[in-house]
Amino acid sequence: MTATSVKAPPGASRTRYLILGLAFVGLSLNYLDRANLSVALPFIEDDLHLDLSNAEKGLILGAFFWAYDGAMLAAGWFADKVGSRKAFTFAALWWSVVTALTPLARGFWSLFAFRFALGAGEAPAYPSATKAASRWFPAHERAFASAVIDSGSRVGTVLSLPVVTGLIALVSWHFSFVVLGVLGIMLAAVWYWYYRDPMEHRHANAEERSYIASNGARIDENDSEAAAQVRxxxxxxxxxxxxxxxxxxxxxxxxxxxxxxxxxxxxxxxxxxxxxxxxxxxxxxxxxxxxxxxxxxxxxxxxxxxxxxxxxxxxxxxxxxxxxxxxxxxxxxxxxxxxxxxxxxxxxxxxxxxxxxxxxxxxxxxxxxxxxxxxxxxxxxxxxxxxxxxxxxxxxxxxxxxxxxxxxxxxxxxxxxxxxxxxxxxxxxxxxxxxxx
CATH class of the missing domain: 1.20.1250.20 (MFS general substrate transporter like domains)
Known part of the structure; x- marks a missing residue:
């Protein structure tokens, strides 16, 4: 491989970077929603007079990971089955609706249930984003794409404390869940409207499509029939x-x-x-x-x-x-x-x-x-x-x-x-x- 053989040709569109930016925003919001309850829980306790023990708090917060990891294997299979467009949209809608409805919780079990449902809904996000990056980015651009997507988790975590506490201070803890839930629903709509695979995207011109396909992107056109049949x-x-x-x-x-x-x-x-x-x-x-x-x-x-x-x-x-x-x-x-x-x-x-x-x-x-x-x-x-x-x-x-x-x-x-x-x-x-x- 030579350095000149992998440069995007003159005039090639850069739609793949818009896809990457949208995935980054999605994963950042994903982690904001994940951290929302961790930040808001003390305010929820005070407002609802719950008097939760540390063990009960641990069970509520840990419910996310049991559901998230329990659903992960199926989530990866699901994303491959239906594609990144539908899988990420489904995940974003699920976790956002659950987030927006969390203020309906009134005690330990309802908080546990919402947290568990959130974990299950967020599971397809990373596999879907990874699949999208593999389809849109050639092998020699994949590390940066993976870095940007993965950094969404850290950006969301870093932002969670100022964003959630700011929303709580502005109105109430209920407001933080509703606002982030609505933002997630909007994200799902934008992703479903804008995302397509490279060969189907109206904004990706012929030069970008050819560049992606000929440099190691994982698209259907590059699959062998035997490899596609691996169970x-x-x-x-x-x-x-x-x-x-x-x-x-x-x-x-x-x-x-x-x-x-x-x-x-x-x-x-x-x-x-x-x-x-x-x-x-x-x-x-x-x-x-x-x-x-x-x-x-x-x-x-x-x-x-x-x-x-x-x-x-x-x-x-x-x-x-x-x-x-x-x-x-x-x-x-x-x-x-x-x-x-x-x-x-x-x-x-x-x-x-x-x-x-x-x-x-x-x-x-x-x-x-x-x-x-x-x-x-x-x-x-x-x-x-x-x-x-x-x-x-x-x-x-x-x-x-x-x-x-x-x-x-x-x-x-x-x-x-x-x-x-x-x-x-x-x-x-x-x-x-x-x-x-």
Whole structure:
């Protein structure tokens, strides 16, 4: 491959970037809705006089992940079956309607039910977006597309505190759910109206379509008949798929510290007040967003310049997970600023690894009809870590009397295991060979 062979021709439209922007907004809103209840729950308790125990709060918030992960395998299959247009629209409508109706809750069980329904509805979002990126972006642009899509989760999480508290302060906690629900319904309508696959999109001209089709995009026209017939259950027979599941589990094991225990760590172990949490506490998230985008751009440039796709993907994933192990050095650091530096390195490195991880489904899928399924399979495994990791961190904190050193050490070891998995278990970043069923 030469550098000139993969440049978009003069006059080619850039519709794929509008698709990418819409997917980014969708995933950001997806995570805003996911975090809404976490931020609003104290206000809901006060308003409804619920007096929930910590265990009951944990069950309500955790209901999302049980439903989300329970539906993930089916969600990936569903997105491949009906396509990104219908699957993402369906998901956005589901999670947005549930969000808008959440103010109807009056107690523990109704909050639990709405949270559970939200998790099930959000499951198709990531597989659908991953499939869309694989169809619209050639192999040498896929890392940046994956980075932008994945950064939606971090942007939504970072925005959740100021946006939700602002809406609550403006009117009430009910208002935050209604507004975000209505925005999601509007997003679903725009996605359904605007999204089409490349060969069907009225705004993609012939030059852009040809450029996409001839440079490794996962579209139907590039599928072999035999590969398209690979059954969903047969995907688990591939060592690469099993490696992707384990590797992504390891990545999310560490990432879920930042999504769950990180604020408590800064407050309890480092003594930060509320104002400092709102400033210093955002630094790892901001560096993660920037790191992911930069890594995506650099990876795509290397592939455009003729570098081997497998080498680029593995460098990003292995290097990113090894960098994620920097979390180990945060616990013994005497200065909060040094600790934040290591945590920022860790989170940014994990975001860098994620650009390769979310590019892999488009790389290794036997056909375009398997991209979302593989995305759902690896995401299913990764979110098991979302259930286990917060518990392990909490258990180790109890056993070691509030010290974060053992839990950070475990996280570092898990990150290294993930790096070794992508290095030696996951195979080449190319379509998996068709096997006899």
């Amino acid at each position: 969903w259950r047969d995907l688990f027979r591939y060592r690469t798929i099993r490696g992707m599941m384990l590797g992504f589990f390891c990545l999310n094991f560490v990432i879920y510290f930042f999504l769950t225990w990180f604020p408590s760590y800064l407050k309890d172990a480092r003594g930060l007040d509320l104002k400092e949490l709102g400033t210093l506490g955002t630094l790892p998230g901001i560096t993660a967003i920037a790191g992911g985008w930069i890594a995506g751009i650099v990876a795509d440039r290397r592939i455009r310049a003729g570098a081997d796709v497998t080498r680029v993907r593995k460098t990003v994933m292995v290097g990113g997970l090894l960098g994620g192990a920097a979390i180990v050095f945060a616990a013994p650091a005497k200065s909060v600023y040094v600790a934040l530096l290591f945590l920022a390195i860790s989170y940014a490195s994990l975001a860098i690894a994620a650009t390769g991880i979310w590019s892999l489904p488009g790389d290794v899928a036997p056909s375009s009809r398997h991209v979302a399924s593989i995305g759902g399979i690896q995401n299913f495994a990764s979110n098991i870590a979302g259930i286990i990791s917060p518990y392990v961190f909490g258990l180790l904190l109890d056993v070691y009397h509030g010290s974060y050193l053992p839990s950070f050490a475990v996280a570092g070891v898990v990150a290294v295991i993930g790096a070794l998995t992508y290095a030696f278990v996951v195979g080449k970043a190319e379509p998996l060979p068709v096997r006899d069923s």
